[in-house]
Amino acid sequence: MSFDADEEILQDFLVEAGEILEHLSEQLVELESRPDDMDLLNAIFRGFHTVKGGAGFLQLNALVECCHIAENVFDILRKGERRVTSDLMDVVLQALDTVNEMFSQVRERCEPTPAHPDLLAALSRLAQPGGDEDVGETATVEPAEVPVEDVAEVVSDDEFEQLLQAADAPSSPAPANEVAAASSDEITDDEFEALLDQLHGKGQFAVDSSAPVAAPVAAATPVAPAPAAAVAGGDEITDDEFEALLDQLHGKGKFVVDEAPAAPSVAPAAPLAASSPAVPAGDNITDDEFEALLDQLHGKGKFVPPAEAAEPANAQASVSAAKPATTSTKPEPAKPAASKPAIAPVPAAAAPAAARAAAPAAADKPASEAETTVRVDTARLDEIMNMVGELVLVRNRLVRLGLNSEDEAMAKAVSNLDVVTADLQTSVMKTRMQPIKKVFGRFPRLVRDLARNLKKEINLELVGEETDLDKNLVEALADPLVHLVRNAVDHGVETPEEREAAGKPRTGRVVLSAEQEGDHILLMITDDGKGMDADVLRAKAVEKGLLDKDAADRLSDLECYNLIFAPGFSTKTEISDVSGRGVGMDVVKTKISQLNGTVNVFSQKGQGSRIVIKVPLTLAIMPTLMVMLENQAFAFPLVNVNEIFHLDLSRTNVVDGQEVVIVRDKALPLFYLKRWLVPHAFQEDQREGHVVILTVGSQRIGFVVDQLVGQEEVVIKPLGKMLQGTPGMSGATITGDGRIALILDVPSMLKRYARRI
């Protein structure tokens, strides 16, 4: 592979073809439920086709090869010569996986490994017309192929050229044989002059404007398809042939309706063709067939009654044996087109094929807009976002200063700045938004494969795919969601037998939904499976030593469900290769906490489970609760904050060595944040203080702080290199009064400082 090919183009290709491949994966799964959807088949065909085309230019030959065969499979499918089966889908999906693999290799600038020969062989088999209903067709195609190959060996391009020239002969006054021997240039040039004239006439219906020239030229034309079809290795056309074809065809643009003169002038052409070097080819065409062809070609411009057209159609099919089954069907749909030449001055036979291809495509996309998008490197967006962040901070400071200023003009300017900055911030945020579809798109395939593996029947529904959220979030959510969906399929939904026994429909249902709720995104994974049993979870937690018996018994059912997020907790006794290693759920939890999100489980035994994930719209800006410890500001992510109140600290209790505060009959562990975060602070006995109640996982915890400043939207700045990874701190920000506040990461802080909670 040559990467001297423009690196930029390769980048473009990777992005754009990557999107196509993502789509393909969705479309393929969709295809299984709608195997006869023509639009879909066409779209998939085009997907492989486009990737192949791009890969060709980048000399990614392995990729080209695999896509090419896959494309052929879909060509066969859309022609109805084979039906979609799950086995076929398995192979095709495997092919897509392979393509994706190659793709990631290319992404790493490696030579893609060619697809496994077995896979290619399997694909190639599928790329042949198959199925019982096609027996007749294949039977006619096969014998035809043999002589055709012979011919292809015998007839060289040059010979073919001569053949074509011979066919052109009637247009020249010179004797045909001499013409064939002479260089083709003269003929074509002369002819071309005439052709151009005719071509001009083409748009009009000047049937006999240049009759003398038109007749012979047109007469030559029908010959072209005949040798073309006969010699045809069936598919590839050479430049020379094309040139010749053009020469002939342009003559044909004329609507030479008069059959009588045309037919005789063809008659000499036929023997000429036969006498040319390509004798074997000529042998295949009888005069009768030839006549039929003629009729057919002329008929195109005319109003041929359908009944008549059918016959030449068959003739054509037998002559152009090398052309696969489509040819035989082509002339038939031509009838309707032929009946309205007024709007279609172009030869009608060509129309139906394209029309068939175009019509469904046009239906799914009525009018595509002119390109209005620009691709921008995300690093640049990050940079802009960062700068907007800085601007927001400055704005915050100015707003704060403006409050103290007496100057009215100043206040006005500041409030103006305030509004503009807020708008700018929103706009920039929007540029980073991506529909969650990007993540959801992979699930149909995932669920399909899993269900097939586990022999379950599952319907996946996607809701709210268009919900937009920050690009980084979309990426960060992918893994947790995959894990949760796997769990729902593996542990949640039962086998069809179990479901029937429980009086449920055989097919399970998994719903993946996304919606925006204020400045949050709500993601839900719901299944109608067997649900969870709180008692089993309790027992398990005790058995694993995560909780003692008393503590476990005290847990509410809801808290029990959330136990599944505890590290080292898995109720599945056997480990399946799908999920159930017991490491996943707490990783999911950690990951979502890192996104300042929360995750909760709801379940009802026998009815199913629902996992609810809540994440902020963006990672760059975070609503926080500012608190003070001594003179230092700290920010709690607001998403964790449950409530705040003022507490007389003498009214706390100690349970099991841990200071607790009773809030609405619940004992919550209470910590003094200052003791953790402000070393050497004067350890006075606080008589009263402000308590912030935070939710961490399924647990609530109270923190005593010195002062509550209030709610503030902050722009998160990563900590400097030296401080990165400091437990309990996720970043820093500059407050409105120009001071630095540290943003607290509650879970990691608890891990570091709390002995046990």
Next chain:
Amino acid sequence: MKILIVDDFSTMRRIIKNLLRDLGFTNTSEADDGTTALPMLQSGSFDFLVTDWNMPGMTGIDLLRAVRADERLKHLPVLMVTAEAKRDQIIEAAQAGVNGYVVKPFTAQVLKEKIDKIFERVNG
């Protein structure tokens, strides 16, 4: 010479555009399928059309037919970009009035030859 490049795959448009640029044709515009291309052709004075065959919306062959059916555009030289030199297809395109075709992938040199040939014909 003002050239319109029509392809639904923007990478491909870019490739063709670069190749044309290498050949000294810098005045190019792009459209992503026949439906967008046609109004552009009708309103802009294009001298040459390079179109892909297989596109959603309106295919290259349909675009070609529409061009040939348009009184003002019917003489516009058209180069069709195809994935294979399938005889059926080329004949179909030729019948529809194409001036030349080029098979993907191609080099600037091949493209030049094709274009030269077309204009030799058109001007000849």
